[in-house]
Amino acid sequence: MFFFSAFVSAVLASQASAAVVSGSKASSFAGSTSTFQFPPEGVTATASLINSLFPDASEVGFAGPTPTGDEAESVATAPALSPVKGFFPLVRPDTSDEKGKTFNVVDSWANLSPMQSVKSFGLDNATEQIPEGCKINQVFVLHRHGARYPTSGSSPASFAATVHSAAGNGTFVATGPLEFLNTWTYRLGAEILTPFGREQLFELGVGTRVKYGDLLKNFTGLPVWRTTSEERMVDSALHFAAGFFGVQSYQTSYYQLIEIEQQGFNNTLAPYDQCPNANNDISGLGSQATSAWNNVYLVDAQKRLAPFLPGFNLTISDLSAMQTLCPYETVALGYSAFCDLFTEEEWKGFAYSIDLSFWYGNGPGNPAVSAQGIGWVQELVARLTQTPITTFDTTTNDTLVGNNITFPLDQPIFVDATHDTVISAILPAMNFTTLAAGGPLPLDHIPTNRTYKVQEISPFASRLIGQVLSCPASDTPTHIRWILNDGVLPQTGINGCGEDPNGLCEINAFIAGMKQRIEEVDFAFDCFGNYTFSLSNDTITNGQFPQ
Numbered sequence: 001m002f003f004f005s006a007f008v009s010a011v012l013a014s015q016a017s018a019a020v021v022s023g024s025k026a027s028s029f030a031g032s033t034s035t036f037q038f039p040p041e042g043v044t045a046t047a048s049l050i051n052s053l054f055p056d057a058s059e060v061g062f063a064g065p066t067p068t069g070d071e072a073e074s075v076a077t078a079p080a081l082s083p084v085k086g087f088f089p090l091v092r093p094d095t096s097d098e099k100g101k102t103f104n105v106v107d108s109w110a111n112l113s114p115m116q117s118v119k120s121f122g123l124d125n126a127t128e129q130i131p132e133g134c135k136i137n138q139v140f141v142l143h144r145h146g147a148r149y150p151t152s153g154s155s156p157a158s159f160a161a162t163v164h165s166a167a168g169n170g171t172f173v174a175t176g177p178l179e180f181l182n183t184w185t186y187r188l189g190a191e192i193l194t195p196f197g198r199e200q201l202f203e204l205g206v207g208t209r210v211k212y213g214d215l216l217k218n219f220t221g222l223p224v225w226r227t228t229s230e231e232r233m234v235d236s237a238l239h240f241a242a243g244f245f246g247v248q249s250y251q252t253s254y255y256q257l258i259e260i261e262q263q264g265f266n267n268t269l270a271p272y273d274q275c276p277n278a279n280n281d282i283s284g285l286g287s288q289a290t291s292a293w294n295n296v297y298l299v300d301a302q303k304r305l306a307p308f309l310p311g312f313n314l315t316i317s318d319l320s321a322m323q324t325l326c327p328y329e330t331v332a333l334g335y336s337a338f339c340d341l342f343t344e345e346e347w348k349g350f351a352y353s354i355d356l357s358f359w360y361g362n363g364p365g366n367p368a369v370s371a372q373g374i375g376w377v378q379e380l381v382a383r384l385t386q387t388p389i390t391t392f393d394t395t396t397n398d399t400l401v402g403n404n405i406t407f408p409l410d411q412p413i414f415v416d417a418t419h420d421t422v423i424s425a426i427l428p429a430m431n432f433t434t435l436a437a438g439g440p441l442p443l444d445h446i447p448t449n450r451t452y453k454v455q456e457i458s459p460f461a462s463r464l465i466g467q468v469l470s471c472p473a474s475d476t477p478t479h480i481r482w483i484l485n486d487g488v489l490p491q492t493g494i495n496g497c498g499e500d501p502n503g504l505c506e507i508n509a510f511i512a513g514m515k516q517r518i519e520e521v522d523f524a525f526d527c528f529g530n531y532t533f534s535l536s537n538d539t540i541t542n543g544q545f546p547q
């Protein structure tokens with residue numbers, strides 16, 4: 001019962017402290033960690049009780065009529081699709097300066113934001129609905145996991161530890177807008193999905209069934225869908241499947257491939273584990289860029305908030321951690337008192353700090369990034385051309401991808417689950433250059449001609465959809481296009497594709513372009529080369545070391 005009693009004692013302490021704080025004394029438990037685990041320790045559902053008193057539905061019988069309807073295909077049949085908007089049951093936060101105005105703090109959470117539909121990547125008239133005169137023949141779904149707890153040992157937890165240390169020393173007294181910190185405890189776990197994150201993936205599964213369910217008719221066997229071994233990745237994939245097939249039948253309706261995600265294992269859905277330059281100073285360019293910008297945009301917040309924590313050294317890193325706590329607490333607990341400590345300008349600054357982190361660490365400005373994305377592109381070409389991969393020279397895994405059971409080439413619906421930083425690597429690997437058209441991101445101000453927004457690329461439950469189409473309708477695909485979080489991507493950066501108001505590219509030109517990208521990206525050098533690169537000379541926009 002350890003967890004439970006720890007939780008109770010934190011609650012009791014919090015009640016006791018309210019009185020103490022009003023007398024302006026420090027609370028000794030502020031910033032302490034509280035956790036809880038259910039079911040109670042040692043308690044599990046037992047087979048004997050299930051068999052005797054809680055039989056399953058098939059044993060009980062009396063299910064009533066169960067006729068199935070036809071499959072849906074709303075991308076083809078509906079006059080318009082419904083955008084993903086809002087994030088029930090999370091509470092929409094306010095800013096400190098613009099209470100109740102139109103600015104929405106959630107729109108500045110970048111990769112910590114719930115996915116909401118992107119309006120446009122420049123093709124204003126295109127939507128996920130398939131263009132007039134075309135038929136959908138196949139769909140690719142590459143999605144991120146849902147909302148999660150912070151990475152183990154990252155800034156939210158270390159901020160809590162600093163507060164707790166000061167509280168233990170009897171020097172922690174918070175006043176004014178920060179008074180809540182006197183009774184604040186750290187209630188977040190690490191790494192795994194939150195209940196809201198599970199909802200997101202369930203909804204993505206439902207949405208995919210309603211939009212593309214008709215393609216199930218062209219499976220001759222069961223689907224094989226892929227994820228990685230991390231808890232939140234498996235949980236996300238299963239919730240997707242539960243949404244897509246329903247909880248009573250998803251386990252028997254498809255095969256879930258779980259690829260090991262661990263340093264040294266080849267896995268195109270976790271390619272950084274097979275790319276040394278994704279784990280050294282080269283990948284550190286992103287956090288360097290963020291630190292530089294934090295020292296610009298958080299200075300005012302530091303001046304404003306420090307007086308409310310007398311005797312506590314409120315650093316720029318602390319302020320960044322406090323901002324980070326707002327999305328993480330909200331997606332886990334439904335609400336966070338940290339959100340409205342910051343102004344609209346500071347929230348825009350926060351979004352930009354994450355844009356910088358991705359651009360220089362996991363996006364077009366990092367020389368080892370296209371290399372990380374290219375393995376998935378090789379798999380895409382194999383699937384589009386129905387040609388098995390025979391040369392394993394990137395992060396592809398011979399054991400899994402060289403096997404036509406674990407890597408079928410001919411599925412009408414492909415589903416791959418991955419991470420934010422992998423989606424952000426696959427985009428430059430595929431040469432979606434319009435996302436990088438604004439050029440390298442400055443470290444001292446937010447540029448006006450911004451084309452790179454992590455909010456639109458890798459929010460929680462982000463999805464990149466590939467539609468293989470025939471125009472005019474037939475059984476032979478003629479075109480392909482890509483839709484990122486409901487916004488159609490221009491393919492003008494891909495040789496042979498050109499401009500199209502619906503983002504269409506002729507399929508053979510697209511495949512030729514991808515093959516050319518595979519030649520252009522030097523996986524061995526960009527990932528394994530011993531080179532130096534610094535922010536001062538980092539002007540790349542293609543995620544590759546300059547030739």
Ligand SMILES: *[C@@H]1O[C@H](CO)[C@@H](O)[C@H](O)[C@H]1NC(C)=O
Pocket residue numbers: 122123124125501
């Ligand atoms: C979208 O359609 C409108 C009306 O047909 C047209 O005026 C506009 O130029 C189109 N925009 C793009 C980006 O094609």
Ligand SMILES: *[C@@H]1O[C@H](CO)[C@@H](O)[C@H](O)[C@H]1NC(C)=O
Pocket residue numbers: 136137138214215217218474475
């Ligand atoms: C599925 O396959 C059948 C037979 O090959 C074909 O007639 C039909 O158009 C295909 N459906 C889709 C959605 O591609």
Ligand SMILES: *[C@@H]1O[C@H](CO)[C@@H](O)[C@H](O)[C@H]1NC(C)=O
Pocket residue numbers: 162163165166167169171
């Ligand atoms: C609390 O006291 C310890 C021991 O003196 C010191 O190392 C630590 O920095 C103090 N923490 C804070 C936040 O003041």
Ligand SMILES: *[C@@H]1O[C@H](CO)[C@@H](O)[C@H](O)[C@H]1NC(C)=O
Pocket residue numbers: 258259260264265266267397398399400
């Ligand atoms: C390929 O993946 C399998 C299963 O995840 C793993 O056992 C194997 O070690 C991987 N191979 C390489 C070369 O990483």
Ligand SMILES: *[C@@H]1O[C@H](CO)[C@@H](O)[C@H](O)[C@H]1NC(C)=O
Pocket residue numbers: 313315
């Ligand atoms: C506050 O923290 C910053 C950053 O760690 C450090 O540079 C500075 O010396 C500290 N100031 C005081 C008064 O401890």
Ligand SMILES: *[C@@H]1O[C@H](CO)[C@@H](O)[C@H](O)[C@H]1NC(C)=O
Pocket residue numbers: 266274392393394395396397398399
């Ligand atoms: C694993 O990836 C490396 C490149 O990092 C590649 O050289 C090797 O052939 C791959 N091995 C397998 C078994 O896929």
Ligand SMILES: *[C@@H]1O[C@H](CO)[C@@H](O)[C@H](O)[C@H]1NC(C)=O
Pocket residue numbers: 404405
């Ligand atoms: C899968 O591979 C096996 C062994 O190489 C082969 O016999 C079989 O025909 C392949 N199946 C398909 C559908 O390609």
Ligand SMILES: *[C@@H]1O[C@H](CO)[C@@H](O)[C@H](O)[C@H]1NC(C)=O
Pocket residue numbers: 437438439447448449
């Ligand atoms: C964006 O603006 C910067 C200066 O603010 C300029 O150097 C750059 O060329 C612009 N890029 C585009 C694509 O307009």
Ligand SMILES: *[C@@H]1O[C@H](CO)[C@@H](O)[C@H](O)[C@H]1NC(C)=O
Pocket residue numbers: 431433493494495513514516517520542
């Ligand atoms: C990718 O984009 C670059 C420009 O950044 C261009 O030089 C290259 O030819 C493009 N490659 C393909 C295959 O489209």
Ligand SMILES: *[C@@H]1O[C@H](CO)[C@@H](O)[C@H](O)[C@H]1NC(C)=O
Pocket residue numbers: 530
């Ligand atoms: C990389 O090169 C530098 C000198 O250019 C050398 O000192 C260092 O040991 C090399 N690192 C590796 C991992 O080979």
Ligand SMILES: *[C@@H]1O[C@H](CO)[C@@H](O)[C@H](O)[C@H]1NC(C)=O
Pocket residue numbers: 532533534536537546
């Ligand atoms: C970038 O600058 C560093 C020194 O800051 C230098 O060592 C490196 O060779 C430069 N890289 C490129 C690609 O110019």
